[in-house]
Amino acid sequence: MKNVAVLLGSLTEKSINKSLAKAIEKLAEGRLQFDYLDIGSLPHYNNDLWENPPASVTGLKHKVEAADAVLIVMPEINRSYPAVVKNALDWASRPYGKNSWTGKPLAIAGASPGAIGTAAGQNALRMTLPLYGFVVMGQPEVYFQFKPGLIDDNFQVTDDQSRGFLENFVDKYVEWIDHHGQRRELAEAAE
Ligand code: FNR
Numbered sequence: 001m002k003n004v005a006v007l008l009g010s011l012t013e014k015s016i017n018k019s020l021a022k023a024i025e026k027l028a029e030g031r032l033q034f035d036y037l038d039i040g041s042l043p044h045y046n047n048d049l050w051e052n053p054p055a056s057v058t059g060l061k062h063k064v065e066a067a068d069a070v071l072i073v074m075p076e077i078n079r080s081y082p083a084v085v086k087n088a089l090d091w092a093s094r095p096y097g098k099n100s101w102t103g104k105p106l107a108i109a110g111a112s113p114g115a116i117g118t119a120a121g122q123n124a125l126r127m128t129l130p131l132y133g134f135v136v137m138g139q140p141e142v143y144f145q146f147k148p149g150l151i152d153d154n155f156q157v158t159d160d161q162s163r164g165f166l167e168n169f170v171d172k173y174v175e176w177i178d179h180h181g182q183r184r185e186l187a188e189a190a191e
Contacts, residue, residue, distance in 0.1 A: 002177050004032050005067035007089075009074025009082040009110075011040045016146040020111040021073040022155040027163075027170045032177075034071070037063055039088040050095055057091050064092050064100040069177040070134065072108045076121025085125070093132055102133035105180040107173045109142035117143030135180045140169050 006025075010017045025034045041056045043049065049057070064070070074082050092100040108125065110118030122141070129136050142165075150159055157163035 001031065001033050002068040002174070002181065003066065004028075004034050004069050004071050004177075005064050005104075006034050006036045007039055007070065007072045007074070007085055008036055009072065009085040011084060015075075016111045016113070016151075017073050017075050019151040019155060020109060020142075020144055020146070021071070023151045023157050024071070024073070024109060024166060024170060026155045027157075027167055028174070031170075031174050032069075035063060035067065037088065039084050042084075042087055042091055045087055045090045047094075060088065061092050061098075061100045064104070067104065068181050069105040069107075069173075070101065071173070072106065072125070074108075074110050074118065074121065074125075076110060076112055076114075076116075076118040079120045079124070081121045081125040086128075089128070089132055099133055103180075104134055105137065105177045106134035107137045107169075107176065109144065109169070111144040111146040113146055115145060117145040119143045135176075137173060137176045140165070140172060142166070142169055 006021060008015070008018055008021055021034070037060060038056065039060070042060065043054060043056070072085060074085055089101070106129065108122050110122055112118045122143070126136065150157065150162060152158055157166055
């Protein structure tokens with residue numbers, strides 16, 4: 001079973017992106033184990049804090065380093081991506097030379113009530129990802145237009161077409177992790 005560090009880009013209790021993440025988790029049951037990172041308790045990035053780093057920061061880095069892969073599930077905020085995601089990405093990318101994200105297979109998904117379903121936000125995020133060293137899965141893209149009832153209280157996707165689409169996303173993500181995660185292990189063994 002692969003361990004996935006999840007960055008949920010909404011701190012809202014009844015978040016539609018939390019529902020989407022839980023629905024994906026359910027579809028991946030038995031193949032992927034999700035660990036939701038506590039990114040809401042991180043301080044704003046401040047270089048001075050490395051002198052005595054907060055437990056929230058060192059804990060984040062340990063969890064990322066232990067993970068086989070990363071999944072970002074997030075809303076679109078004013079046509080960009082959430083500050084809470086950016087803050088977490090920046091913290092675990094430092095100190096310089098000790099970037100915890102390097103080589104991690106990454107997939108992205110997002111939900112919005114709007115028709116473009118976070119496409120603009122994900123585009124803004126994707127522009128930054130090479131710098132963090134992720135191995136980014138390009139397809140399938142998940143721009144999930146959320147409608148009430150589409151994901152029920154047990155995190156089942158109620159619409160066949162949407163469920164099939166997410167099942168395919170999970171299958172491709174598992175393949176992506178198997179392929180690129182293994183390459184990372186081989187690279188580490190060769191060092
Ligand atoms: C939004 N929302 C939004 N939606 C969208 O599709 N594109 C956008 O650019 C924005 N911008 C935006 C800014 C701010 C400050 C807020 C509060 C909201 C609407 C957003 O998609 C909606 O509130 C979702 O429910 C947020 O996701 P969670 O928190 O429910 O997961």
